[in-house]
Amino acid sequence: MTTRNYEAMFILENNAASADFDGTAGKVDEILEKHGGTIVQKDKWDERKLAYEIKGQRRGTYYLVYMTADPASVSSMYEDLHLTEVVLRFMFIALDKPIEEHIATTEAERERLAEDSRRSSLGWGGGRRGARGAPRKRDDKPTGSAETGSAEGGDKPAEATTEAKADDSAPATSGEKPAGDDGAAGTPEKEAASKS
Template sequence: MRHYETMFIVKPTLTPEEIVEKINFYKEAIIKNGGEICATQDMGMRNLAYEINKNKRGYYFVVYFKSAPSLVIELERLYRINEDILRFIVIKYESKKEQNAWNTMVDKVNKKAEAPKSAPVAAPETAPVAPEATPEA
């Protein structure tokens, strides 16, 4: 199995439920075609560097996975036929050095996902304010 990373940008006009549905569709497509998802990174809504199909923003999502090369062809086909995907890229990591970098990125994403959300910091208590002195005439 080879190491891959794919990033796709979903149209910003979709509802959050539709965006999650699209993301799950592609994750399921990877699994159904024999791939193994190692990590996912939800980058959220971001501004695009330039307009794509009159959209200035897009919802970014990254998936790190292992699979046979045939899966990439099917995944790219699915990206191309979906009008809600503005852009996509699939990157293959071949050499040992690239695979080590891929493993480092996967570990970093997984650690970030496992990190507990810090509790909100309580606002510092304010000291009572003394009333202003009125000038005596």
């Protein structure tokens, strides 16, 4: 019998899960173990609003299970889980690494990505408009007295457009905050560059 490592995520019905989480999660565990799965780790991942309604439910409790099982037995688990009413939706993912290693690496990678977006002056992807708009907004105020009025006149329409962009996309607004920290340091260089 071959075994494979799986990560299984379940969305449990919120009313049942909030009343008795262990009981509802136990139903899932039972099914997994009945078909020969061995649970390595199980967590209540989160209780959150769903991005869209599933079976008339707006909220759900997410239940995350790591287990080893025979690939042939997974389809029979599917059949049973589809018949269980407290499970709104579920997904199995076959892992290509041992479970402990997988958990450790994904955790580390998530932290590195979060750290990167915090430190990055862009905050998100390669949004050049957002990145340029934010620093200009800041250094215009202090240097406004030193610079001529024409420079200000040229910059103001640009500001308006970046703000409009920020309004219709949430990532851009979050990107402007880190942009400010770095942008303040970077602007003297920009001025020097434009003069030369």
